[in-house]
Amino acid sequence: MLYREAGQFKTTYAEDMAIFPIRQDRMALAILLGIAFIGVPLLANFHIWPFGSDYLLRAILLPFLILALAAIGVNILVGYCGQISLGSGAFMAIGAYSAYKLGTGVHVPLAWLGFAISIPPLPVLLSILLGGLAAAVVGILFGVPSLRIKGLYLAVATLAAQFFFDWVFLRVSWFTNYAPSGSVNAPTLDFFGLVLSTPIERYLLCLIFVTVFAVLAKNLVRGNLGRQWMAIRDMDIAAELIGIRPLYAKLTAFAVSSFIIGVAGALWAFVYLGSWEPLAFSIDRSLQLLFMVIIGGLGSIMGPFVGAAFILILPIMLNLIPTQLGVPLSTETITHLEFIIFGSLICYLLIKEPHGFARLISLGKEKLRLWPFPY
Amino acid sequence: MIALGQFLEVLIGGLLSGVLYSLVALGFVLIFKASGVFNFAQGAMVLLAGLALVRSLDFLVTKGFPLWAAITIGIGFAAVIMAITAWLIERFVIGPLVNQDGLTLFMSTIGATFILEGAAQMIFGSDAYPLRLFPTDAWFLFENLFPGGILVNKLDVWGGLIAGILVAGLAIFFQRTKTGRALRAVADDHLAAQSVGIPISWIWFVVWFVAGLVALVAATVWGTKLGVQFSITFLALKALPVLIIGGFTSVPGAIVGGLIVGAGEKIAEVFLGPHIGGGIEYWFAYVLALAVLLVRPQGLFGERIIERI
Numbered sequence: 001m002l003y004r005e006a007g008q009f010k011t012t013y014a015e016d017m018a019i020f021p022i023r024q025d026r027m028a029l030a031i032l033l034g035i036a037f038i039g040v041p042l043l044a045n046f047h048i049w050p051f052g053s054d055y056l057l058r059a060i061l062l063p064f065l066i067l068a069l070a071a072i073g074v075n076i077l078v079g080y081c082g083q084i085s086l087g088s089g090a091f092m093a094i095g096a097y098s099a100y101k102l103g104t105g106v107h108v109p110l111a112w113l114g115f116a117i118s119i120p121p122l123p124v125l126l127s128i129l130l131g132g133l134a135a136a137v138v139g140i141l142f143g144v145p146s147l148r149i150k151g152l153y154l155a156v157a158t159l160a161a162q163f164f165f166d167w168v169f170l171r172v173s174w175f176t177n178y179a180p181s182g183s184v185n186a187p188t189l190d191f192f193g194l195v196l197s198t199p200i201e202r203y204l205l206c207l208i209f210v211t212v213f214a215v216l217a218k219n220l221v222r223g224n225l226g227r228q229w230m231a232i233r234d235m236d237i238a239a240e241l242i243g244i245r246p247l248y249a250k251l252t253a254f255a256v257s258s259f260i261i262g263v264a265g266a267l268w269a270f271v272y273l274g275s276w277e278p279l280a281f282s283i284d285r286s287l288q289l290l291f292m293v294i295i296g297g298l299g300s301i302m303g304p305f306v307g308a309a310f311i312l313i314l315p316i317m318l319n320l321i322p323t324q325l326g327v328p329l330s331t332e333t334i335t336h337l338e339f340i341i342f343g344s345l346i347c348y349l350l351i352k353e354p355h356g357f358a359r360l361i362s363l364g365k366e367k368l369r370l371w372p373f374p375y
Numbered sequence: 376m377i378a379l380g381q382f383l384e385v386l387i388g389g390l391l392s393g394v395l396y397s398l399v400a401l402g403f404v405l406i407f408k409a410s411g412v413f414n415f416a417q418g419a420m421v422l423l424a425g426l427a428l429v430r431s432l433d434f435l436v437t438k439g440f441p442l443w444a445a446i447t448i449g450i451g452f453a454a455v456i457m458a459i460t461a462w463l464i465e466r467f468v469i470g471p472l473v474n475q476d477g478l479t480l481f482m483s484t485i486g487a488t489f490i491l492e493g494a495a496q497m498i499f500g501s502d503a504y505p506l507r508l509f510p511t512d513a514w515f516l517f518e519n520l521f522p523g524g525i526l527v528n529k530l531d532v533w534g535g536l537i538a539g540i541l542v543a544g545l546a547i548f549f550q551r552t553k554t555g556r557a558l559r560a561v562a563d564d565h566l567a568a569q570s571v572g573i574p575i576s577w578i579w580f581v582v583w584f585v586a587g588l589v590a591l592v593a594a595t596v597w598g599t600k601l602g603v604q605f606s607i608t609f610l611a612l613k614a615l616p617v618l619i620i621g622g623f624t625s626v627p628g629a630i631v632g633g634l635i636v637g638a639g640e641k642i643a644e645v646f647l648g649p650h651i652g653g654g655i656e657y658w659f660a661y662v663l664a665l666a667v668l669l670v671r672p673q674g675l676f677g678e679r680i681i682e683r684i
Contacts, residue, residue: 084478145665149672151477152413152623156615157668160661163612167658283612287485294482332501339493346486350479351471 003368019218036207041200057199060316064308065206066268071292071304072217073260078290079298080221081253082233083146087158088261088289090165091135093281095262096269097175099131103187103270104177124190128266135262136255143254147247150236162283169278183277186270202271209267213260218301220256229253230299261289294346297358306357314338384525385645386638391531393637394538395600398593399614400621400629401545402586407623408562409582411477412469415484418611419491420587423460425594425603426499427453429506446508450591457587460491465580473575492608503604508595509533534596541592542630545585549626554581562624616664622674631675636660 003024010016020026040061044051051057074088106119122130142161146154169175176184189196189205196202220226228249231239240246269276288311296307315338322329329337353359367374399417406414431452435445468487472480509530549555560568561578569575597607613636621632640659647655667674 082478084481145668149668152481153619153668153672155481156619156661157665159612159615160658160665163658163661167654171654290482290485333497336493336497336501339489340497343486343489343491343493346489347468347483350475350483350486351468354479 003365003371005369019222033211037204041204044200044203054199057203060312061203062199062206062272063268064312065203065210066264066272067289067292067312068305068308069206069210069213069267070261070264071289071296071308072214072301073257073264074289075293075296075298075300075304076217076221076229076260077253077257078293079300079303080226080233081229081250081257083143083250083253084151084155085158085257086155086283086286086290087142087161087165089281089283089285090158090162091139091258091261092265092268092285093165093169093278094138094258095128095131095135095265096276096281097131097169098134098262099127099266099270100184100186101175101177102127102130121187123192124187124270125192127187128263128270131266132259132263135265136259139254139258139261140251143251146250146254159283162286166278166282169281181277183275185275186273189270196271206267206271209263213263214301217256217260221301225249225252225256233299291342291346293356295342295349295356297356299355300358302361303356303358306361310357311342314341380525381645382642384527385641387525387527388531389638389641390634391528391535391637392641393634394531394535394630395593395596395633396610396613396617396636397630397633398534398538398541398589398596399610400617400633401542401626402589402593403614403618404624404626404629405545405586405589406582408626409558410469410561410579412480412484413477413623414586415481415611416464416488416491417586417590417614418608419488419495420457420460420590421594421597421610422603422605422608423491423495424453424457424587424591425506425598425607426495426504427456428591428594429504429598429603430499432506433504453591453594454588457591458584461580461583461587464583465576469579469583470576488608488611492605496605501605503602504598505602506595506598509599530596530599534600537592537596538630541589542626545589545626548585554578558582613660616660618674619664620667620674622676625674625676628674628676636663639663 003022005022005024008021008023010021015021020029040051040057044054044057047053070088070092073091074085077083077085102119102122103124105121106117108117110116138161142158145157149157170182173179173182176182189202191205196205221229228239228244229252231242231244232246232249232253236246239249265281269280273280292304292307292311294307295310296305297303315334318329318334318337318341349356399421402417402420403414406412406417428449432445432449435448436442440448464487468483469480472483547555549559557568557573558578558581560571560573561575565575568578593610594603594607597610601607614633617629617632617636619632620635621628621630640656643659644656
């Protein structure tokens with residue numbers, strides 16, 4: 001009843017090409033953004049339920065936003081361009097460590113050339129974005145083989161990136177500013193004189209990043225470039241025949257995807273973790289991101305959000321529900337159950353609904369538009 | 376100056392541990408050859424087989440069975456578990472996805488990996504369990520030729536022997552038996568094989584079961600070396616570069632690739648590692664695979680055509 005587009009006439013091309021052509025969608029999004037930008041900080045500020053403590057903000061919403069951002073990046077590569085990547089954790093690490101080096105000052109002693117390169121510590125915002133840029137450059141480098149090799153071969157190439165960079169950040173102590181323990185601390189989150197310290201401020205920062213990048217990504221995949229990616233994904237030879245340059249399309253997909261993943265990595269390290277070691281970006285992180293994309297929906301921008309929420313909430317639910325029912329499970333059992341549930345869900349979704357939860361949601365909307373008169 | 380004795384020792388040790396990579400890679404190749412599915416779950420299958428074996432062994436030994444009986448029953452039990460796993464995977468994961476593209480199938484095996492890892496540890500426990508089926512002490516060879524002789528691990532020799540027997544057995548199975556021939560037919564062309572009356576779901580079950588048995592063999596050898604524990608699943612990740620180097624569809628490729636990776640990474644670790652920080656065993660195989668990919672994408676023994684997957 002409520003979700004009906006009867007009476008909404010589009011009179012200009014701009015209206016026809018809008019991201020959300022249906023008024024109810026726009027309203028829903030506005031309400032959602034309103035809650036996220038105003039409601040949550042207000043509630044959290046006055047410690048109203050469920051924000052009685054910082055737990056929800058710090059341990060759920062913050063990782064949710066950052067991982068959703070990273071998953072958008074993964075989805076651009078895997079879901080839109082069809083290039084499977086098992087190395088997204090490495091690109092998060094590259095973003096994080098480049099941002100860290102730039103934020104604390106780079107010093108490259110080139111003694112054998114007789115001089116040294118020194119860059120003073122850059123502002124945090126700039127170093128986060130440059131961290132993303134560094135990840136994009138490495139992403140392009142690892143995208144180059146994708147022109148000759150495809151599918152699983154590429155998956156192995158990206159795995160090579162994962163293992164190589166894990167090792168680099170663990171062993172090359174230049175990246176950690178020679179920290180003896182190998183773990184590094186993020187610089188103070190100083191945005192043009194505004195120092196972010198409370199969870200609410202950090203949450204808002206991530207929210208701004210996620211919103212901006214989600215809108216950019218949505219527009220990118222709707223446009224020329226996104227259509228090129230999808231053509232390459234659906235059938236690369238046919239795409240080439242209609243005049244799409246595979247080199248350009250694949251490398252842009254790698255660049256954009258790695259940039260977003262790199263920014264997410266920098267945020268993960270700076271805003272969520274604060275201090276971290278290379279283990280934070282291991283292959284488990286790569287697989288986790290891939291799951292978010294598969295469960296949430298390959299080839300959609302909403303999918304990563306749904307997937308990230310699901311993957312973060314499932315363990316908490318597994319912990320909470322049996323305890324409430326009076327049969328608390330041991331942490332080990334919970335981990336194993338989590339494995340089984342994730343695995344089964346992935347298989348089930350791949351068989352029944354290859355486009356994930358996002359597709360289910362849009363199916364629901366289709367049905368609502370016709371309700372109560374189904375075909 | 377590198378002593379010849381030390382070099383030979385490292386080389387032999389590397390080759391023999393490479394045999395074990397080959398064992399895991401073999402499981403991949405079998406499934407890829409017969410169904411075009413890239414089986415990410417091979418490592419999880421090694422874990423499951425190893426856990427089933429070691430736990431049933433422990434149980435039987437504490438019940439007072441003699442060791443030989445316990446080993447026989449334990450191996451039989453693990454084989455039955457692998458058969459059930461193969462049936463379940465064929466029935467519920469790979470079967471419904473028939474005719475989907477390779478990427479989907481690959482991701483479904485990632486799903487299967489997680490189910491297997493979770494289930495195996497939930498049923499059989501998640502500690503590290505020692506497994507002692509083979510002697511693990513060292514041998515010294517050519518003591519009069521090189522100072523100190525060449526140190527060779529007996530277990531590795533056993534592993535090499537078993538791998539050899541396994542490969543010979545598989546070759547006979549593929550070449551001589553009816554099922555083996557049907558399997559090769561399915562690998563060549565699903566549709567044509569089906570139209571001459573080869574039951575494809577049965578063939579897939581057989582392939583997954585054989586891969587399960589290969590996993591069981593890998594698990595006994597690796598388990599004796601490192602103990603049966605979760606980290607054994609990372610073996611699967613090490614087998615990936617082996618496949619790239621050897622070629623996805625080639626059984627001899629898996630063997631040679633394993634030997635190259637095993638020997639290469641040991642030599643690199645011992646002679647190159649100290650200069651650039653050590654621990655390069657971790658990624659050496661991958662960088663080698665990358666280099667091979669750039670020069671010869673189909674691997675040393677692979678088929679020339681690469682399909683989009």
